[in-house]
Structure formats: C-alpha cells, structure tokens
Amino acid sequence: MSFLAIDIGNTRLKWALFAQPCPGQPPVRHGAVFLETIDELAETEWATLPPPDRMLGCVVAGEAVRRRVEEQMDMWDVPPRWVVSRAAEAGVVNGYDHPSRLGADRWVALVGARARVLAEAAAAGHAPRPALVVMVGTAVTVDALDADGHFLGGLILPGFGLMLRALEMGTAGLKVPTGETTEFPTNTSDALMSGGVFAIAGAVERQHKRLAARSGQVPKVLIAGGAAVKLAPALDVEFEIVDSLLFEGLVGMEAARAA
Ligand SMILES: Nc1ncnc2c1ncn2[C@@H]1O[C@H](COP(=O)(O)OP(=O)(O)O)[C@@H](O)[C@H]1O
Ligand SMILES: CC(C)(COP(=O)(O)O)[C@@H](O)C(=O)NCCC(=O)O
Ligand SMILES: [K+]
Numbered sequence: 001m002s003f004l005a006i007d008i009g010n011t012r013l014k015w016a017l018f019a020q021p022c023p024g025q026p027p028v029r030h031g032a033v034f035l036e037t038i039d040e041l042a043e044t045e046w047a048t049l050p051p052p053d054r055m056l057g058c059v060v061a062g063e064a065v066r067r068r069v070e071e072q073m074d075m076w077d078v079p080p081r082w083v084v085s086r087a088a089e090a091g092v093v094n095g096y097d098h099p100s101r102l103g104a105d106r107w108v109a110l111v112g113a114r115a116r117v118l119a120e121a122a123a124a125g126h127a128p129r130p131a132l133v134v135m136v137g138t139a140v141t142v143d144a145l146d147a148d149g150h151f152l153g154g155l156i157l158p159g160f161g162l163m164l165r166a167l168e169m170g171t172a173g174l175k176v177p178t179g180e181t182t183e184f185p186t187n188t189s190d191a192l193m194s195g196g197v198f199a200i201a202g203a204v205e206r207q208h209k210r211l212a213a214r215s216g217q218v219p220k221v222l223i224a225g226g227a228a229v230k231l232a233p234a235l236d237v238e239f240e241i242v243d244s245l246l247f248e249g250l251v252g253m254e255a256a257r258a259a
Contacts, residue, residue: 002028002050004078005250006057007105008065010138011161012226013038015045016247017052021254023115027247035065041072051076056254058083058104058246083108083253090256091118093150105246106141106154109133112249113222114149116242120220130215132208133245136225138162140200144211144219152211155203160227163196181234201234208237 003021007014012034016027031045055078059066070080085107087099092114096102113133121128131145136159143154158166167174179189181197204221211219221239223231228241242248 001054002052003251003254004049004052004055004057005247005254006055006059006069007108007246007250008035008057008059008061008069009105010061011035012137013041013069014246016244017049018247018251021054021056021251021258023248023252023255025251027244030247035061038065038068038072041069042075046072046075052078054078054081054254056081056083056250058108058250060103060105083250090114090252091149092145093148095151095153102151103141105135105137106133106143108249108253109135109222109224109245110143110145110151110249111252112242112245112247113145113220115248115252116222116245117145117220129217130211130219132204132211132219132221134204134221134223134225134228134231134239136160136200136223136227136231140203140225142203142207144207146211146215147217152214155207157200157203160196160200160230163199164192167192181230197231197234200231201236204231205236 003018005016012032014032016030018027059082083104085100085102085104087094090111092110110133113131117128117131128147130147133143135141138159140157140159141154144152146152176189179193181194182190185191185194221237223239223241224245
C-alpha cells in the first residue's frame with residue numbers, strides 16, 4: 001500500500017513516496033519543484049515513479065494550482081485527497097476560531113510535531129513538552145502547541161523574499177545586492193538581510209518565551225521550510241531543523257485515519 005505525500009506551498013511543491021504510510025519509515029523517493037514547473041511533473045520527476053496506491057496532500061497555493069497538480073496525477077489511478085484543517089485530529093486539538101481556516105500546511109506540521117513530542121516523551125520516560133512549530137517558507141508561521149496537544153494559536157509573518165520585495169517596491173533606495181547577517185550592519189545590503197533574519201528570530205524567541213511562561217516548561221522548537229537554514233544561525237533558543245516535518249504529519253494523519 002504505497003503512499004504519496006504532497007505539500008504544496010506558495011513557492012514549491014514537495015513530494016515523498018513511502019512504501020507504507022507508517023510513521024518512522026524514510027521515503028522511497030522524494031523531490032521538490034518550483035510551482036512554475038508543476039505542469040511538467042508527469043514527464044519529469046513523476047515519470048518513473050511506481051504508481052502510488054494512495055495519496056494525501058496539503059495545498060495552500062490555491063484552487064488553480066491544486067487542479068494542475070491533480071492533472072499531473074491523472075496518469076495514476078489514485079484519488080486525490082487534500083487535508084482540510086479540522087477541530088481535532090491525530091492527537092492535536094485546533095484552537096483556531098474557525099478551525100478549517102487554519103492553513104492546511106500548519107495543521108499537518110502540528111500533527112507531525114505532536115508525534116515527535118510524544119515519541120521523545122516515551123523514549124525519555126517523561127511527560128510530553130509543549131512545542132513551537134516554525135515554518136520558514138514564502139511566509140513564516142510560528143505556532144504554539146501545549147503539552148496536551150492543544151494548538152493555542154500562532155503568528156504569520158512575511159518570509160525573507162516577501163520582506164525584501166516589499167521594501168524594494170515601497171522605496172527608492174533599497175534595491176541592493178544580497179547581504180550578510182551581522183549584529184550591527186554598516187551597509188544597506190547587510191541591514192536588509194539582518195533586518196529580515198532578526199525580525200523572524202525575534203518573533204520565534206518571543207513566542208518561545210510566552211509559551212514557556214504559559215506552560216511552565218521549555219518548549220521544543222521544530223523548524224521546517226526552505227529557508228530554515230537562513231534563520232538557524234540567528235536563533236538564541238535550542239531548536240531542531242526537521243525537513244521532513246510535513247511528510248511526517250501527512251503520514252501520521254494517513255495512519256490515524258486508516259486505524
Ligand atoms: N534552494 C532553494 N530552493 C527553494 N527555496 C529556497 C532555496 N533556498 C532558500 N529558499 C527559500 O525557501 C523559500 C521556499 O521555501 P518552501 O518551504 O518551499 O516554501 P513554500 O512552502 O511556501 O513553498 C523561498 O521563498 C526561499 O526564500
Ligand atoms: C500562512 C500561509 C500563507 C503559509 O504559506 P507558505 O509560506 O507555506 O506558502 C498558509 O498557511 C495559509 O495560507 N494559511 C491560511 C491562513 C491561516 O493559516 O490563518
Ligand atoms: K509550507
């Protein structure tokens with residue numbers, strides 16, 4: 001019963017094929033493509049893929065993109081299934097005012113994070129910790145999960161690319177080459193890069209402090225997304241980069257739904 005997991009963000013589509021939808025197993029094959037090239041998937045990355053038996057995906061890039069990806073999947077006999085955020089699923093309770101309006105990628109990542117927290121607690125023989133789930137993609141999200149698996153809420157910020165583009169578009173003097181992250185930038189390029197990195201790092205550290213105060217425990221910080229490595233060196237809290245977090249969430253959901 002092979003299983004294809006797909007995560008479609010606003011910049012890239014990420015996919016992973018698993019032999020079984022069983023937590024803890026690595027994918028047989030995986031890949032990522034920019035949205036500009038999704039119409040070629042059936043002739044490129046997916047051309048030699050063994051047809052999956054089932055698929056589950058999350059998509060935040062809109063209806064049109066979702067339909068284009070479904071067209072690429074037409075070569076297989078697999079019904080497309082897309083996550084809609086629920087009030088509760090796979091051990092996570094959704095605290096959003098309107099649960100279905102939470103980005104499906106955030107919901108999937110929370111489910112993946114909860115599974116990690118529970119696995120860590122079981123291995124170490126202690127109670128589960130709260131978790132801060134940070135995704136650094138087109139946008140940045142910083143989501144708080146308490147020790148009981150309740151999603152308390154989270155932040156949405158522009159990602160690095162959007163911040164820079166907004167500044168470039170709204171000013172006359174900020175079209176400069178890419179800079180470096182430095183503590184006290186002394187040129188425009190470094191000032192822009194450091195501003196973006198520290199804005200995101202500051203938001204993460206702030207939510208970390210708030211979640212620790214609220215729960216009385218130090219949260220586990222899990223970071224995913226294409227630009228996670230840019231953020232990592234600037235963070236003053238302990239964290240783990242988990243590139244596979246969305247796939248882990250999708251596999252966990254599929255396993256929980258099958259059970
Ligand atoms: N090699 C890379 N390929 C794609 N994105 C990259 C790469 N290196 C850094 N990035 C950054 O990662 C972001 C895309 O991350 P991703 O997690 O795929 O976003 P999304 O889920 O929104 O599609 C880009 O906006 C870019 O800032
Ligand atoms: C916040 C997001 C834009 C993040 O998208 P991404 O950066 O992964 O492309 C996406 O999760 C979304 O569209 N969410 C819906 C609104 C919400 O979560 O409140
Ligand atoms: K994403």
